[in-house]
Amino acid sequence: MMGAAIEVQNLKTVFGSKIVHESLNLTINTGEIYGLLGPSGCGKTTLLREMVMLERYHSGNINILGYDLSAIGSEEAQKLRREWGVLFQAGALFSSLTLRENIALPLVEYTDLSATMIEEIVRFKINLVGLKRSDANLYPSQISGGMKKKAALARALAMDPKLLFLDEPTSGLDPISARDFDALILELRSLLGLTIVMVSHDLQSIYDTLDRVAIIDHKKIAYEGTLDNIKSVDSKFIKTFFGKYNE
Template sequence: MSSMPADTASTAGDDGIIIRARDVDVSFGEKKILEHLSLDVRRGEILGFVGPSGAGKSVLLRTILGLNAKQGGTIEVFGIDYHAASEREKLSVERRWGVLFQHGALFSSLTVRENIEVPMREYLDLSPKLREDLARLKIDLVGLAPDAADKYPSELSGGMIKRAALARALALDPEIVFLDEPTSGLDPIGAADFDQLIMTLRDTLGLSVYMVTHDLDSLFQACDRIAVLGDRKVLVEGPLSKMLDYDHPWVKSYFHGKRARTVVIPQAPSQEMPSEKSAGAA
Protein backbone atom coordinates (compact mmCIF):
# COMPACT_ATOMS: atom_id res chain seq x y z
CA MET A 1 0.00 0.00 0.00
CA SER A 2 2.74 2.44 0.90
CA SER A 3 4.46 4.16 -1.98
CA MET A 4 7.83 3.90 -0.21
CA PRO A 5 10.87 2.91 -2.26
CA ALA A 6 11.89 -0.68 -1.59
CA ASP A 7 15.26 0.28 -0.08
CA THR A 8 13.72 2.45 2.65
CA ALA A 9 10.58 0.47 3.41
CA SER A 10 11.97 -1.23 6.52
CA THR A 11 9.65 -3.42 8.51
CA ALA A 12 8.47 -2.97 12.06
CA GLY A 13 10.84 -5.70 13.19
CA ASP A 14 10.41 -9.33 14.07
CA ASP A 15 8.46 -8.41 17.22
CA GLY A 16 5.89 -6.44 15.21
CA ILE A 17 6.54 -3.17 17.06
CA ILE A 18 6.10 -0.08 14.87
CA ILE A 19 6.84 2.54 17.54
CA ARG A 20 9.22 1.90 20.41
CA ALA A 21 9.58 4.73 22.95
CA ARG A 22 12.06 4.25 25.80
CA ASP A 23 12.74 6.52 28.79
CA VAL A 24 11.41 9.60 27.01
CA ASP A 25 11.75 12.93 28.83
CA VAL A 26 9.97 16.08 27.65
CA SER A 27 10.05 19.42 29.47
CA PHE A 28 8.81 22.90 28.68
CA GLY A 29 11.20 25.17 30.51
CA GLU A 30 11.43 23.96 34.09
CA LYS A 31 8.17 22.03 33.88
CA LYS A 32 8.53 18.31 33.29
CA ILE A 33 5.73 16.88 31.16
CA LEU A 34 6.99 13.34 30.47
CA GLU A 35 9.66 11.53 32.48
CA HIS A 36 11.19 8.13 31.69
CA LEU A 37 8.13 7.23 29.61
CA SER A 38 8.18 3.96 27.66
CA LEU A 39 5.55 2.69 25.23
CA ASP A 40 5.21 0.27 22.30
CA VAL A 41 2.74 0.47 19.42
CA ARG A 42 2.25 -2.81 17.57
CA ARG A 43 1.52 -3.49 13.94
CA GLY A 44 -2.19 -3.87 13.16
CA GLU A 45 -3.53 -2.75 16.54
CA ILE A 46 -5.74 0.15 17.60
CA LEU A 47 -4.06 1.58 20.69
CA GLY A 48 -6.12 3.92 22.86
CA PHE A 49 -3.98 6.44 24.77
CA VAL A 50 -5.77 8.06 27.72
CA GLY A 51 -5.00 10.15 30.76
CA PRO A 52 -6.06 13.24 32.70
CA SER A 53 -6.44 16.55 30.89
CA GLY A 54 -3.08 18.29 30.69
CA ALA A 55 -1.13 15.12 31.47
CA GLY A 56 0.74 15.22 28.16
CA LYS A 57 -1.14 12.88 25.81
CA SER A 58 -0.92 15.24 22.85
CA VAL A 59 2.62 16.21 23.88
CA LEU A 60 3.76 12.62 23.44
CA LEU A 61 2.00 12.35 20.09
CA ARG A 62 3.66 15.55 18.87
CA THR A 63 7.01 14.37 20.21
CA ILE A 64 6.74 11.09 18.30
CA LEU A 65 5.99 13.16 15.18
CA GLY A 66 9.06 15.33 15.79
CA LEU A 67 6.99 18.47 16.44
CA ASN A 68 8.21 18.70 20.04
CA ALA A 69 11.79 18.30 21.19
CA LYS A 70 12.65 15.71 23.81
CA GLN A 71 15.36 16.01 26.42
CA GLY A 72 16.07 12.32 26.89
CA GLY A 73 15.28 8.80 25.75
CA THR A 74 14.72 7.33 22.30
CA ILE A 75 11.76 7.00 19.94
CA GLU A 76 12.09 4.51 17.11
CA VAL A 77 9.52 4.47 14.30
CA PHE A 78 9.77 1.56 11.85
CA GLY A 79 13.11 0.76 13.47
CA ILE A 80 14.52 4.25 12.83
CA ASP A 81 15.51 6.61 15.67
CA TYR A 82 13.49 9.47 14.21
CA HIS A 83 15.00 12.31 16.27
CA ALA A 84 18.55 11.25 15.38
CA ALA A 85 17.78 10.35 11.77
CA SER A 86 19.04 12.04 8.63
CA GLU A 87 16.62 14.15 6.59
CA ARG A 88 16.32 11.34 4.06
CA GLU A 89 15.48 8.82 6.80
CA LYS A 90 12.94 11.20 8.33
CA LEU A 91 11.31 11.64 4.95
CA SER A 92 11.06 7.87 4.54
CA VAL A 93 9.26 7.62 7.90
CA GLU A 94 6.94 10.59 7.34
CA ARG A 95 5.65 9.08 4.11
CA ARG A 96 4.51 6.02 6.04
CA TRP A 97 2.33 7.79 8.61
CA GLY A 98 -0.79 9.95 8.52
CA VAL A 99 -2.07 12.36 11.15
CA LEU A 100 -5.54 13.56 12.11
CA PHE A 101 -4.99 16.52 14.41
CA GLN A 102 -7.52 17.59 17.02
CA HIS A 103 -10.38 19.60 15.42
CA GLY A 104 -9.27 18.42 11.97
CA ALA A 105 -6.81 21.26 11.26
CA LEU A 106 -8.00 21.57 7.65
CA PHE A 107 -6.77 24.55 5.63
CA SER A 108 -9.78 26.85 5.54
CA SER A 109 -8.87 28.38 2.16
CA LEU A 110 -8.71 25.00 0.41
CA THR A 111 -11.51 22.67 -0.62
CA VAL A 112 -11.69 19.17 0.82
CA ARG A 113 -10.10 17.76 -2.33
CA GLU A 114 -7.30 20.32 -2.22
CA ASN A 115 -6.69 19.58 1.47
CA ILE A 116 -6.28 15.89 0.71
CA GLU A 117 -3.90 16.68 -2.13
CA VAL A 118 -1.53 18.64 0.14
CA PRO A 119 0.53 15.60 1.28
CA MET A 120 0.61 14.31 -2.30
CA ARG A 121 2.01 17.63 -3.52
CA GLU A 122 4.67 17.57 -0.80
CA TYR A 123 5.84 13.98 -1.08
CA LEU A 124 4.81 12.59 -4.46
CA ASP A 125 5.44 13.53 -8.08
CA LEU A 126 1.99 13.03 -9.55
CA SER A 127 0.02 14.69 -12.32
CA PRO A 128 -2.84 16.98 -11.26
CA LYS A 129 -5.35 14.53 -12.72
CA LEU A 130 -3.96 11.60 -10.75
CA ARG A 131 -3.86 13.67 -7.54
CA GLU A 132 -7.50 14.57 -8.03
CA ASP A 133 -8.51 10.98 -8.75
CA LEU A 134 -6.71 9.74 -5.64
CA ALA A 135 -8.24 12.48 -3.50
CA ARG A 136 -11.73 11.53 -4.65
CA LEU A 137 -10.95 7.90 -3.86
CA LYS A 138 -9.99 8.86 -0.28
CA ILE A 139 -13.20 10.89 0.03
CA ASP A 140 -15.20 7.82 -0.89
CA LEU A 141 -13.08 5.65 1.43
CA VAL A 142 -14.05 7.67 4.53
CA GLY A 143 -17.74 7.71 3.66
CA LEU A 144 -18.16 11.26 2.39
CA ALA A 145 -20.44 12.06 -0.53
CA PRO A 146 -18.67 12.87 -3.83
CA ASP A 147 -19.87 16.49 -3.74
CA ALA A 148 -17.90 17.04 -0.51
CA ALA A 149 -14.77 17.27 -2.65
CA ASP A 150 -15.51 20.84 -3.71
CA LYS A 151 -16.75 22.11 -0.35
CA TYR A 152 -14.72 24.30 1.97
CA PRO A 153 -14.26 23.41 5.67
CA SER A 154 -16.69 26.16 6.68
CA GLU A 155 -19.41 24.34 4.72
CA LEU A 156 -18.92 21.04 6.57
CA SER A 157 -20.48 19.65 9.73
CA GLY A 158 -18.26 18.52 12.59
CA GLY A 159 -18.50 14.90 11.55
CA MET A 160 -17.69 15.74 7.92
CA ILE A 161 -14.62 17.71 9.04
CA LYS A 162 -13.34 14.68 10.95
CA ARG A 163 -13.84 12.43 7.93
CA ALA A 164 -12.22 14.93 5.57
CA ALA A 165 -9.24 15.21 7.91
CA LEU A 166 -9.04 11.42 8.06
CA ALA A 167 -9.07 11.28 4.25
CA ARG A 168 -6.10 13.66 4.24
CA ALA A 169 -4.34 11.46 6.82
CA LEU A 170 -4.81 8.53 4.43
CA ALA A 171 -3.55 10.45 1.39
CA LEU A 172 -0.21 8.61 1.18
CA ASP A 173 -1.57 5.14 2.02
CA PRO A 174 0.13 5.16 5.44
CA GLU A 175 0.93 2.14 7.58
CA ILE A 176 0.02 3.93 10.81
CA VAL A 177 -2.38 6.80 11.51
CA PHE A 178 -2.27 9.08 14.55
CA LEU A 179 -5.66 10.32 15.75
CA ASP A 180 -5.84 13.13 18.32
CA GLU A 181 -9.28 13.11 20.01
CA PRO A 182 -11.03 11.97 16.79
CA THR A 183 -14.54 11.78 18.30
CA SER A 184 -14.33 14.99 20.34
CA GLY A 185 -17.31 17.22 19.61
CA LEU A 186 -19.30 14.53 17.83
CA ASP A 187 -22.72 13.38 18.99
CA PRO A 188 -22.91 9.76 20.26
CA ILE A 189 -24.18 8.41 16.93
CA GLY A 190 -21.54 10.28 14.95
CA ALA A 191 -18.82 9.13 17.36
CA ALA A 192 -19.94 5.50 17.11
CA ASP A 193 -19.97 5.73 13.31
CA PHE A 194 -16.46 7.17 13.34
CA ASP A 195 -15.23 4.38 15.62
CA GLN A 196 -16.72 1.83 13.22
CA LEU A 197 -15.02 3.56 10.29
CA ILE A 198 -11.64 3.35 12.04
CA MET A 199 -12.12 -0.36 12.75
CA THR A 200 -13.17 -1.02 9.15
CA LEU A 201 -10.17 0.85 7.74
CA ARG A 202 -7.82 -0.98 10.10
CA ASP A 203 -9.19 -4.32 8.95
CA THR A 204 -9.35 -3.55 5.22
CA LEU A 205 -6.15 -1.51 4.85
CA GLY A 206 -4.05 -3.25 7.50
CA LEU A 207 -3.52 0.00 9.40
CA SER A 208 -2.07 0.47 12.83
CA VAL A 209 -3.83 3.20 14.83
CA TYR A 210 -2.52 5.37 17.67
CA MET A 211 -5.55 7.12 19.12
CA VAL A 212 -5.44 9.78 21.81
CA THR A 213 -8.92 9.82 23.30
CA HIS A 214 -10.99 10.37 26.42
CA ASP A 215 -14.04 8.61 24.98
CA LEU A 216 -14.92 5.51 26.99
CA ASP A 217 -17.13 4.21 24.19
CA SER A 218 -14.18 4.36 21.78
CA LEU A 219 -11.92 2.59 24.25
CA PHE A 220 -14.37 -0.27 24.67
CA GLN A 221 -15.65 -0.59 21.11
CA ALA A 222 -12.60 0.15 18.98
CA CYS A 223 -9.38 -0.32 20.92
CA ASP A 224 -7.41 -3.55 21.09
CA ARG A 225 -5.17 -2.22 23.82
CA ILE A 226 -5.19 0.78 26.16
CA ALA A 227 -2.28 2.77 27.64
CA VAL A 228 -2.87 5.18 30.52
CA LEU A 229 -0.66 8.25 30.99
CA GLY A 230 -0.24 9.55 34.52
CA ASP A 231 2.50 10.87 36.80
CA ARG A 232 4.45 11.76 33.62
CA LYS A 233 4.74 8.14 32.44
CA VAL A 234 2.67 5.20 31.21
CA LEU A 235 1.03 3.81 34.35
CA VAL A 236 -0.49 0.70 32.83
CA GLU A 237 -1.14 -0.79 29.40
CA GLY A 238 -3.15 -3.75 28.25
CA PRO A 239 -6.77 -4.83 27.63
CA LEU A 240 -9.75 -3.23 29.32
CA SER A 241 -9.84 -5.93 31.99
CA LYS A 242 -6.38 -4.86 33.15
CA MET A 243 -7.54 -1.23 33.42
CA LEU A 244 -10.44 -2.31 35.63
CA ASP A 245 -8.14 -4.16 38.01
CA TYR A 246 -5.41 -1.51 38.24
CA ASP A 247 -5.12 0.19 41.63
CA HIS A 248 -4.44 3.88 40.94
CA PRO A 249 -6.75 6.75 41.98
CA TRP A 250 -7.24 8.28 38.52
CA VAL A 251 -7.47 4.95 36.73
CA LYS A 252 -10.04 3.70 39.23
CA SER A 253 -12.04 6.93 38.99
CA TYR A 254 -11.99 6.89 35.19
CA PHE A 255 -12.83 3.23 34.60
CA HIS A 256 -15.16 2.80 37.59
CA GLY A 257 -16.82 6.24 37.66
CA LYS A 258 -20.49 6.98 37.20
CA ARG A 259 -20.24 7.37 33.41
CA ALA A 260 -17.96 4.34 33.10
CA ARG A 261 -20.55 2.13 34.77
CA THR A 262 -22.99 2.81 31.92
CA VAL A 263 -20.38 1.98 29.27
CA VAL A 264 -17.92 -0.50 30.69
CA ILE A 265 -19.00 -2.18 33.88
CA PRO A 266 -22.02 -4.07 32.49
CA GLN A 267 -19.64 -5.73 30.00
CA ALA A 268 -16.74 -6.32 32.38
CA PRO A 269 -14.58 -7.52 34.03
CA SER A 270 -15.48 -10.98 32.81
CA GLN A 271 -15.77 -9.82 29.19
CA GLU A 272 -12.69 -9.82 27.02
CA MET A 273 -11.83 -6.95 24.72
CA PRO A 274 -13.32 -7.28 21.20
CA SER A 275 -9.90 -8.10 19.72
CA GLU A 276 -9.38 -10.87 22.27
CA LYS A 277 -12.69 -12.46 21.33
CA SER A 278 -11.72 -12.35 17.67
CA ALA A 279 -8.32 -13.84 18.44
CA GLY A 280 -9.92 -16.63 20.39
CA ALA A 281 -12.35 -17.39 17.60
CA ALA A 282 -9.50 -17.50 15.13
Protein backbone atom coordinates in the same frame (compact mmCIF):
# COMPACT_ATOMS: atom_id res chain seq x y z
CA MET B 1 1.44 -8.95 11.50
CA MET B 2 3.98 -9.04 14.29
CA GLY B 3 6.55 -6.92 16.00
CA ALA B 4 6.72 -3.39 17.25
CA ALA B 5 5.78 -0.43 15.08
CA ILE B 6 6.75 2.06 17.77
CA GLU B 7 8.92 1.74 20.85
CA VAL B 8 9.32 4.52 23.38
CA GLN B 9 12.21 3.99 25.77
CA ASN B 10 12.99 5.90 28.93
CA LEU B 11 11.49 9.07 27.48
CA LYS B 12 11.92 12.38 29.25
CA THR B 13 10.15 15.54 28.11
CA VAL B 14 10.85 18.94 29.59
CA PHE B 15 9.35 22.40 28.96
CA GLY B 16 11.41 24.98 30.83
CA SER B 17 11.37 23.82 34.44
CA LYS B 18 8.36 21.57 33.93
CA ILE B 19 8.93 17.83 33.49
CA VAL B 20 6.07 16.33 31.46
CA HIS B 21 7.35 12.75 30.92
CA GLU B 22 10.01 10.89 32.84
CA SER B 23 11.10 7.23 32.46
CA LEU B 24 8.20 6.65 30.09
CA ASN B 25 8.23 3.33 28.22
CA LEU B 26 5.71 1.79 25.85
CA THR B 27 5.47 -0.51 22.85
CA ILE B 28 2.93 -0.26 20.04
CA ASN B 29 2.55 -3.44 17.99
CA THR B 30 2.11 -3.49 14.24
CA GLY B 31 -1.55 -3.66 13.28
CA GLU B 32 -3.06 -2.72 16.60
CA ILE B 33 -5.25 0.19 17.64
CA TYR B 34 -3.42 1.59 20.64
CA GLY B 35 -4.84 4.18 22.99
CA LEU B 36 -3.04 6.93 24.86
CA LEU B 37 -5.14 7.86 27.87
CA GLY B 38 -4.68 9.92 30.99
CA PRO B 39 -5.73 13.10 32.73
CA SER B 40 -5.78 16.42 30.90
CA GLY B 41 -2.30 17.89 30.71
CA CYS B 42 -0.49 14.57 31.30
CA GLY B 43 1.26 14.88 27.95
CA LYS B 44 -0.73 12.76 25.47
CA THR B 45 -0.69 15.30 22.64
CA THR B 46 2.94 16.10 23.39
CA LEU B 47 3.88 12.41 23.11
CA LEU B 48 2.00 12.17 19.81
CA ARG B 49 3.84 15.26 18.54
CA GLU B 50 7.16 13.76 19.59
CA MET B 51 6.36 10.57 17.69
CA VAL B 52 5.71 12.49 14.47
CA MET B 53 8.79 14.68 14.91
CA LEU B 54 6.94 17.93 15.57
CA GLU B 55 8.33 18.20 19.09
CA ARG B 56 11.77 17.34 20.46
CA TYR B 57 12.16 15.28 23.59
CA HIS B 58 14.86 15.83 26.21
CA SER B 59 16.27 12.29 26.42
CA GLY B 60 15.46 8.64 25.95
CA ASN B 61 14.45 7.38 22.53
CA ILE B 62 11.53 6.79 20.21
CA ASN B 63 11.95 4.09 17.59
CA ILE B 64 9.36 4.21 14.86
CA LEU B 65 9.22 1.71 11.98
CA GLY B 66 12.84 0.80 12.72
CA TYR B 67 14.20 4.34 12.86
CA ASP B 68 15.63 5.84 16.05
CA LEU B 69 14.34 9.40 16.15
CA SER B 70 17.25 10.41 18.38
CA ALA B 71 19.72 9.66 15.61
CA ILE B 72 17.72 10.18 12.43
CA GLY B 73 19.19 12.12 9.52
CA SER B 74 17.18 14.71 7.61
CA GLU B 75 16.86 12.54 4.50
CA GLU B 76 15.54 9.59 6.50
CA ALA B 77 13.25 11.92 8.42
CA GLN B 78 11.80 13.20 5.17
CA LYS B 79 11.15 9.62 4.04
CA LEU B 80 9.64 8.63 7.38
CA ARG B 81 7.19 11.56 7.38
CA ARG B 82 5.40 9.97 4.43
CA GLU B 83 4.73 6.80 6.39
CA TRP B 84 2.14 8.32 8.70
CA GLY B 85 -1.02 10.35 8.66
CA VAL B 86 -2.08 12.60 11.52
CA LEU B 87 -5.45 13.87 12.66
CA PHE B 88 -4.86 16.58 15.23
CA GLN B 89 -7.05 17.55 18.16
CA ALA B 90 -8.40 20.64 16.37
CA GLY B 91 -9.16 19.07 12.98
CA ALA B 92 -7.23 21.70 11.05
CA LEU B 93 -8.58 21.66 7.54
CA PHE B 94 -7.61 24.77 5.62
CA SER B 95 -10.74 26.89 5.54
CA SER B 96 -9.83 28.60 2.27
CA LEU B 97 -9.55 25.27 0.42
CA THR B 98 -12.30 22.89 -0.68
CA LEU B 99 -12.30 19.34 0.69
CA ARG B 100 -10.79 18.16 -2.60
CA GLU B 101 -7.95 20.69 -2.30
CA ASN B 102 -7.41 19.86 1.36
CA ILE B 103 -7.12 16.14 0.69
CA ALA B 104 -4.89 16.70 -2.35
CA LEU B 105 -2.47 18.85 -0.36
CA PRO B 106 -0.05 16.12 0.82
CA LEU B 107 -0.01 14.61 -2.68
CA VAL B 108 0.81 17.96 -4.26
CA GLU B 109 3.44 18.61 -1.62
CA TYR B 110 5.17 15.23 -1.45
CA THR B 111 4.72 13.61 -4.88
CA ASP B 112 5.21 14.33 -8.59
CA LEU B 113 1.90 12.74 -9.52
CA SER B 114 -0.10 14.28 -12.36
CA ALA B 115 -3.20 16.35 -11.62
CA THR B 116 -5.37 13.60 -13.10
CA MET B 117 -3.78 10.97 -10.89
CA ILE B 118 -4.16 13.16 -7.79
CA GLU B 119 -7.82 13.74 -8.64
CA GLU B 120 -8.27 9.98 -8.92
CA ILE B 121 -6.67 9.36 -5.52
CA VAL B 122 -8.70 12.14 -3.86
CA ARG B 123 -11.91 10.63 -5.23
CA PHE B 124 -10.89 7.22 -3.87
CA LYS B 125 -10.11 8.61 -0.39
CA ILE B 126 -13.36 10.58 -0.24
CA ASN B 127 -15.22 7.39 -0.96
CA LEU B 128 -13.08 5.43 1.52
CA VAL B 129 -14.12 7.61 4.49
CA GLY B 130 -17.77 7.59 3.48
CA LEU B 131 -18.12 11.11 2.09
CA LYS B 132 -20.06 11.75 -1.11
CA ARG B 133 -18.30 12.62 -4.32
CA SER B 134 -20.12 15.95 -4.47
CA ASP B 135 -18.80 16.88 -1.00
CA ALA B 136 -15.38 17.39 -2.58
CA ASN B 137 -16.38 20.84 -3.81
CA LEU B 138 -17.49 22.11 -0.41
CA TYR B 139 -15.47 24.29 1.94
CA PRO B 140 -14.95 23.27 5.60
CA SER B 141 -17.43 25.94 6.74
CA GLN B 142 -20.11 24.26 4.64
CA ILE B 143 -19.96 20.83 6.28
CA SER B 144 -20.83 19.26 9.64
CA GLY B 145 -18.35 18.38 12.39
CA GLY B 146 -18.55 14.68 11.56
CA MET B 147 -17.87 15.38 7.89
CA LYS B 148 -14.88 17.54 8.85
CA LYS B 149 -13.38 14.67 10.82
CA LYS B 150 -13.88 12.36 7.85
CA ALA B 151 -12.32 14.86 5.44
CA ALA B 152 -9.35 15.32 7.77
CA LEU B 153 -9.07 11.54 7.94
CA ALA B 154 -9.15 11.32 4.14
CA ARG B 155 -6.31 13.83 4.03
CA ALA B 156 -4.35 11.85 6.65
CA LEU B 157 -4.77 8.78 4.43
CA ALA B 158 -3.83 10.54 1.19
CA MET B 159 -0.29 9.14 1.11
CA ASP B 160 -1.32 5.55 1.98
CA PRO B 161 0.38 5.66 5.39
CA LYS B 162 1.31 2.64 7.51
CA LEU B 163 0.61 4.56 10.70
CA LEU B 164 -2.29 6.73 11.68
CA PHE B 165 -2.21 9.12 14.66
CA LEU B 166 -5.53 10.41 15.95
CA ASP B 167 -5.83 13.00 18.73
CA GLU B 168 -9.32 12.83 20.24
CA PRO B 169 -11.04 12.16 16.92
CA THR B 170 -14.54 11.87 18.39
CA SER B 171 -14.42 14.87 20.72
CA GLY B 172 -17.02 17.45 19.82
CA LEU B 173 -19.04 14.98 17.76
CA ASP B 174 -22.61 14.00 18.58
CA PRO B 175 -22.93 10.35 19.77
CA ILE B 176 -24.15 9.06 16.40
CA SER B 177 -21.33 10.69 14.44
CA ALA B 178 -18.85 9.50 17.07
CA ARG B 179 -19.96 5.85 16.78
CA ASP B 180 -19.95 6.24 13.00
CA PHE B 181 -16.36 7.45 13.17
CA ASP B 182 -15.34 4.54 15.45
CA ALA B 183 -16.82 2.05 12.99
CA LEU B 184 -14.91 3.74 10.18
CA ILE B 185 -11.62 3.46 12.10
CA LEU B 186 -12.17 -0.27 12.69
CA GLU B 187 -13.05 -0.81 9.05
CA LEU B 188 -10.02 1.11 7.78
CA ARG B 189 -7.70 -0.79 10.10
CA SER B 190 -8.77 -4.14 8.66
CA LEU B 191 -9.03 -2.86 5.10
CA LEU B 192 -5.67 -1.07 5.02
CA GLY B 193 -3.76 -2.95 7.74
CA LEU B 194 -3.01 0.27 9.57
CA THR B 195 -1.36 0.64 12.94
CA ILE B 196 -3.35 3.30 14.79
CA VAL B 197 -2.37 5.40 17.80
CA MET B 198 -5.32 7.23 19.29
CA VAL B 199 -5.65 9.71 22.13
CA SER B 200 -9.15 9.58 23.59
CA HIS B 201 -11.37 10.61 26.49
CA ASP B 202 -14.42 8.97 24.95
CA LEU B 203 -15.16 5.83 26.99
CA GLN B 204 -17.48 4.29 24.41
CA SER B 205 -14.89 4.83 21.71
CA ILE B 206 -12.14 3.45 23.96
CA TYR B 207 -14.04 0.20 24.59
CA ASP B 208 -15.26 -0.17 21.03
CA THR B 209 -12.01 0.43 19.15
CA LEU B 210 -8.87 -0.03 21.25
CA ASP B 211 -6.86 -3.27 21.40
CA ARG B 212 -4.53 -1.99 24.11
CA VAL B 213 -4.03 1.19 26.06
CA ALA B 214 -1.32 3.10 27.86
CA ILE B 215 -2.39 5.24 30.78
CA ILE B 216 -0.05 8.18 31.32
CA ASP B 217 -0.17 9.42 34.90
CA HIS B 218 2.43 11.16 37.05
CA LYS B 219 4.78 11.51 34.07
CA LYS B 220 5.01 7.80 33.24
CA ILE B 221 2.96 4.81 32.14
CA ALA B 222 0.67 3.79 34.99
CA TYR B 223 -0.70 0.86 32.99
CA GLU B 224 -0.15 -0.72 29.59
CA GLY B 225 -2.31 -3.54 28.31
CA THR B 226 -5.84 -4.57 27.37
CA LEU B 227 -8.96 -3.11 28.96
CA ASP B 228 -10.12 -6.44 30.40
CA ASN B 229 -8.93 -5.98 33.97
CA ILE B 230 -8.27 -2.28 33.91
CA LYS B 231 -10.64 -1.46 36.76
CA SER B 232 -8.52 -3.53 39.14
CA VAL B 233 -5.40 -1.44 38.50
CA ASP B 234 -4.32 0.55 41.54
CA SER B 235 -4.59 4.10 40.17
CA LYS B 236 -6.86 6.91 41.22
CA PHE B 237 -7.19 8.17 37.66
CA ILE B 238 -8.10 4.72 36.30
CA LYS B 239 -10.65 4.09 39.06
CA THR B 240 -12.30 7.47 38.51
CA PHE B 241 -12.19 7.34 34.73
CA PHE B 242 -13.23 3.74 34.11
CA GLY B 243 -15.43 3.39 37.18
CA LYS B 244 -18.23 5.14 35.33
CA TYR B 245 -18.33 2.55 32.57
CA ASN B 246 -20.58 -0.48 32.86
CA GLU B 247 -19.95 -3.12 30.24
